[in-house]
Amino acid sequence: MIHTLEADGIQLEFDLRKILTDVYLKCETGKITGLLGRNGQGKSCLMNIMLGTLNSSINSVRFDSRVIHKAYKQPGLLLYLPQFNIIPKSLTIQTVFNDFELSVDDFGNRFPEFKDRYNTKVSQLSGGQWRTVEIYVIAKAPSLFAMLDEPFTHLNPIQIEKIKDFLQEEKANKGFLITDHMYKHLLDISDSVYLLKDGKTHLTKTVEELDELGYIRL
């Protein structure tokens, strides 16, 4: 069964500055939805509104056509990885996987560089390794949807390719909403892409359309 997560008619303003004016975005299980936009366009704000941690003047976030207000209280529905590190520094890789009830051996088989490092604290990992652990946990933990905010930041090109392959496989288990400035990587793995510009979402797919909308210059 395909589940849907929609953000519709979202409006957000700080003081008198309108950030989001007319947003529609749809995610489906089994698909990766990309979200592009320049800095300050409100991508992270939109994710927080969908999560329910940021209030907006008008919004309708729907799960299977049913309005939901505080998705963050339902990790089985929606998980969120912000653009910064979330795993407490003092935790070991093993502890993190125990917390999320995931197999650390599966992780080691997928990313062999972590084998024999299960008892290492995440703070002793490189930035890319730390991010890899976070992406894996959020993508693998049981939920219908996951939002990843700038997952490719801190990753080297080889790690990015591995994560892209991993997300392509994991989309069979959930729906992803991913935002990142590395638009080529995002276009590679996304089934649909929205560009957030001037407070509105534009459904796009190709670099030519992104060029027409002024996001990139070809």
Next chain:
Amino acid sequence: MQYTYGPKAHEVMGVLFWYKVITLPLILYTAIHYKKQELYYYQNLGVSKLTLGVCTSVFDFSLWLTLSVITFNHI
């Protein structure tokens, strides 16, 4: 404590009690402020900010109260 402070031990305990009650929310606010990024970790596990705050505060206060009572009665 009774040996050290004599009849004023009860007054000292009262001061310490209110000191603990007042500093508890301040410590909680500081912890949440400086660890707000890590709250997403627990949020993804289904543990809310409120639950974390209440549980740690109750544990902290209970531990303080237990140790205070033991100290008050045995020293």
